[in-house]
Amino acid sequence: MNWKLPFDIPLITPTLGLPLEFFSILGIIVFVVHICFIYMLIGASTASVIYNIMGVFKKDSNYDKFAYRMTNYTTVSENMGALWGVAPLLVISVLFTGFFYTAILKISPHILHIIYGNIIAFLLSYAYKFSWHALQNHKGFHIAIGLSAVLAFFTLPFIFMSMTNLYMQPELFASINNIWEIMFTPVTGFRLLNFFLTAFMATGIVMIFIGARWVKRGDTEIGKISISQGKKWFLLATPLNIVVMPLLPFVFTARISEALMHTGFIYLPFIASLLLIVAFLYVLSKFKDEVVSSQSAFRVVALVLLSIFLMATTREGVRVVSFAEPLALQAQATEDFMNASLTEYKKYKEEMANKPALDLNDPAVLAESKGCFSCHNVDVKLVGPSFKEVSTKNSEVAVLVKSMMNGSENKYDVIPMPPQDVSEDEARKLATWILELKEAK
Numbered sequence: 532m533n534w535k536l537p538f539d540i541p542l543i544t545p546t547l548g549l550p551l552e553f554f555s556i557l558g559i560i561v562f563v564v565h566i567c568f569i570y571m572l573i574g575a576s577t578a579s580v581i582y583n584i585m586g587v588f589k590k591d592s593n594y595d596k597f598a599y600r601m602t603n604y605t606t607v608s609e610n611m612g613a614l615w616g617v618a619p620l621l622v623i624s625v626l627f628t629g630f631f632y633t634a635i636l637k638i639s640p641h642i643l644h645i646i647y648g649n650i651i652a653f654l655l656s657y658a659y660k661f662s663w664h665a666l667q668n669h670k671g672f673h674i675a676i677g678l679s680a681v682l683a684f685f686t687l688p689f690i691f692m693s694m695t696n697l698y699m700q701p702e703l704f705a706s707i708n709n710i711w712e713i714m715f716t717p718v719t720g721f722r723l724l725n726f727f728l729t730a731f732m733a734t735g736i737v738m739i740f741i742g743a744r745w746v747k748r749g750d751t752e753i754g755k756i757s758i759s760q761g762k763k764w765f766l767l768a769t770p771l772n773i774v775v776m777p778l779l780p781f782v783f784t785a786r787i788s789e790a791l792m793h794t795g796f797i798y799l800p801f802i803a804s805l806l807l808i809v810a811f812l813y814v815l816s817k818f819k820d821e822v823v824s825s826q827s828a829f830r831v832v833a834l835v836l837l838s839i840f841l842m843a844t845t846r847e848g849v850r851v852v853s854f855a856e857p858l859a860l861q862a863q864a865t866e867d868f869m870n871a872s873l874t875e876y877k878k879y880k881e882e883m884a885n886k887p888a889l890d891l892n893d894p895a896v897l898a899e900s901k902g903c904f905s906c907h908n909v910d911v912k913l914v915g916p917s918f919k920e921v922s923t924k925n926s927e928v929a930v931l932v933k934s935m936m937n938g939s940e941n942k943y944d945v946i947p948m949p950p951q952d953v954s955e956d957e958a959r960k961l962a963t964w965i966l967e968l969k970e971a972k
Contacts, residue, residue, distance in 0.1 A: 554622055555847055561618035563843050567733065567836070568612035574734020574764070575604040576656060576684055580677040582760070587670050593752045597760075600753070602660040604737075609653060609684075627698065627854060629861060634698030638710035644690045648683060655680035688726055692719055699849055700784050701857050718782045725779060728772040729839065732807075735764030736835050739814070740828035747825060755821050762818055765831075769811045776800045776807070776842060780849070787853045796848025803838035803845075810834040894964030901953055903961070909968065916943040922969035931962035 579601035586594035624631045635642050659677040666673035693714040697707055700718075707713050738761025745754030777800045781788045791797050810831045817823050898904060906914035907921075920943070925931055933939075935958040940947030953961070 551626065554626055555851075558619055558622035558626070559840070559843050559847050561615060561622065562846075563836075563840050565612060565615035565619055566843070567839065568608045568615060570730040570733040570839075571604055571737060572608035572612050573684060573688075573727070573730040574737075575601045575608060576677075576681045577731075578734060578738070578760070578764075579605060579659075580674060580681055582756075583670075583674055583677060587674075593756055597753050597756050599660075599663050602656070602663070604741075605656055606660060609656060613649065623698075627850070627858075630698045630701050630854065630857070633701075633704055634694050637697055637704065637707055638690075638694055638713065641690060641710040642694060645687060648687050648690070652680055652683035652687070655683055688723060689714060689719075692723055692726065696722065699853055700787065701853070702784060702786065721775070721779065721782045725772065725775050725842075728768045728775065729842075731764050732768040732772055733835055733839070735761045735766075735768065736810075736814075736828070736831050737761070738764065739823060740825065740832055743823050743825045743828045746822050758821070758823055762814055765814055766811065766818070769807055773804045773807050773811070776804045776838075779842075780845065783849060783853075787849060790852035790855070791848060794848060794852060796845050796851070799841045799845045799848070803841040806834045806838045806841075810838075894960055897957060898961055898964075901951065901957070901961075903951075906948070914946055915948060918965045919968050922966050925966065928959060928962040928966060931965060932958040935961065 579598045582594045582598035582601065586592065586598060655676060659673070659680050662673060662676065666676075690710070693710050696716070696719050697703060697713045703713070713719060738757045740761075742754045742757025742759075742761060745751075745757060747754075779800055780791050780797055783791075813827075813831055813834075817827065898907075907916070907918055909918050911917055912920065921931070924942075932955065934942075934948065935951045935953055936955065938948055938950040951958070
């Protein structure tokens with residue numbers, strides 16, 4: 532393939548001597564932690580607004596209380612999601628520097644929406660949470676704040692998904708010129724569908740789990756609402772996600788999809804779907820139960836977490852097959868650069884070793900070897916005065932020797948001269964030569 536890759540800056544992966552597999556596994560783990568908080572952020576913020584509205588229409592304070600409690604999960608998730616989001620980005624930027632930053636440049640300046648979009652969403656979500664009681668009599672305005680926060684959060688995955696889809700498919704670097712050309716593609720749309728389905732599915736199972744705990748501690752009515760609504764969220768989002776997940780490896784470019792089919796990674800989405808089928812049937816069997824135990828809810832949580840982990844590992848598989856050839860080319864480019872640099876250095880050393888010895892008895896040669904001509908010229912003023920100007924203002928060798936060895940200032944209205952790396956004999960030889968220039972003039 533005719534790769535259009537950033538080979539102008541050779542790169543060495545700073546692994547500290549650790550195998551690359553260590554960083555791959557680390558990347559999967561920190562990504563799973565990060566994405567689980569993001570799933571909860573999207574789901575909890577949406578749920579809070581929905582049940583706030585339902586509380587108004589049903590005139591049921593329990594829905595209002597449940598909606599308020601979901602704001603706690605929103606704020607915790609947005610902070611933890613942002614915190615843990617740094618880790619996978621660091622791992623990816625270290626392992627795939629050229630691809631990662633090329634993708635960012637390709638979709639700039641829209642990538643900055645990750646920053647200011649997060650700030651806006653954070654501020655709106657906090658305003659929504661902490662104005663809850665103060666705006667009890669202004670529900671319309673309060674709900675508008677919450678809905679604005681949700682919409683702001685919903686914009687972020689579109690930007691981030693576009694960037695990840697581009698850097699994971701480096702063959703598109705030559706054809707993609709802006710974010711819209713990668714955002715409105717089947718791969719981005721399909722992965723966004725999986726993202727939001729998983730977010731609502733995961734939120735549903737968390738609602739069942741926390742509802743079971745609330746019932747256990749005596750918050751029966753709110754706990755039942757959480758369990759009942761959590762089941763609906765999970766049972767509505769999971770079936771479509773079961774279908775979508777095995778198809779995800781095939782929405783990338785043909786090169787990546789075909790390569791993935793020859794690895795064990797291709798089986799992971801199917802296993803993840805089977806786990807979700809088991810979880811779906813288990814929740815369905817409990818659908819009519821108003822109350823479920825924490826243990827029952829935890830079993831489903833474990834199945835969902837395992838499916839998320841398998842999908843994250845599949846994503847790593849996409850990177851493995853996608854970057855195999857370009858990384859090999861990049862490594863070869865780096866090796867060629869280092870070999871060429873070493874060859875040039877050896878050539879320089881040989882030239883220096885074979886270079887005739889300088890005749891330091893010649894004052895002009897001595898002056899050049901000591902770097903005098905960096906600031907001075909015989910006839911023309913440079914950084915410092917010309918040697919002929921110095922000779923006209925001085926008549927004593929001792930004065931010039933002292934200036935060279937100790938430095939001088941405020942003599943020629945130029946930058947002060949620091950002490951020079953010369954011996955007294957060398958300084959005397961140079962001073963004598965400079966003063967002789969006055970006679971030559």
